[in-house]
Amino acid sequence: MKTLYDAIRTVPNYPKDGIMFRDITTLLSDARAFMTSVDALVQHHVSDEFDLVAGIEARGFIVGGALAHRLACGFIPVRKKGKLPAATFAQDYDLEYGTDTLEIHSDALTPGQKVLLVDDLIATGGTAEAAIKLIERAGGEVIACSFVIDLPDLGGRAKLEAMGKPVLTLVSYEGD
Numbered sequence: 048m049k050t051l052y053d054a055i056r057t058v059p060n061y062p063k064d065g066i067m068f069r070d071i072t073t074l075l076s077d078a079r080a081f082m083t084s085v086d087a088l089v090q091h092h093v094s095d096e097f098d099l100v101a102g103i104e105a106r107g108f109i110v111g112g113a114l115a116h117r118l119a120c121g122f123i124p125v126r127k128k129g130k131l132p133a134a135t136f137a138q139d140y141d142l143e144y145g146t147d148t149l150e151i152h153s154d155a156l157t158p159g160q161k162v163l164l165v166d167d168l169i170a171t172g173g174t175a176e177a178a179i180k181l182i183e184r185a186g187g188e189v190i191a192c193s194f195v196i197d198l199p200d201l202g203g204r205a206k207l208e209a210m211g212k213p214v215l216t217l218v219s220y221e222g223d
């Protein structure tokens with residue numbers, strides 16, 4: 048049987064030497080693999096009571112949008128700096144070289160709303176941690192975090208769990 052691993056393409060040395068890029072575009076274009084992924088996330092979260100799914104730009108919008116629809120939740124985008132039109136909160140986070148900034152609309156949430164954070168992949172966890180800080184600054188409560196892919200050696204999952212956030216991932220690549 049074809050697995051989710053078979054549907055994910057690995058592109059060596061992208062975007063730079065030494066990185067094994069785990070490309071989900073091949074999973075998204077495979078109807079069965081896309082459905083299987085979303086179904087697995089839905090099954091895990093169906094009895095959780097979220098108000099909102101937050102997706103991280105850009106691949107987190109695709110998985111998060113599908114999940115929000117299936118869980119009958121609203122969706123909020125966590126975007127790269129300068130993309131959102133209204134007033135925002137901003138959060139810097141570290142990249143391997145330098146920093147980047149994520150933003151959400153400052154009125155994206157009503158205080159106390161329960162949020163499921165979604166992205167395609169967790170590596171060091173810096174991106175997800177920045178998204179959690181933004182959601183919590185806006186008054187939301189991040190109840191859980193879900194990703195299609197885990198790179199456990201980079202420690203992101205452990206970092207979010209140390210923050211008290213339950214983490215679900217569907218596939219895991221050790222040694223990256």
Ligand code: AMP
Pocket residue numbers: 066067068069070103104106166167168169170171172173174175203
């Ligand atoms: P991090 O902040 O280190 O957890 O990185 C997670 C973000 O970077 C996610 O939005 C991923 O889409 C992207 N990313 C990091 N490493 C990879 C990789 N090896 N393959 C694909 N995407 C990656």
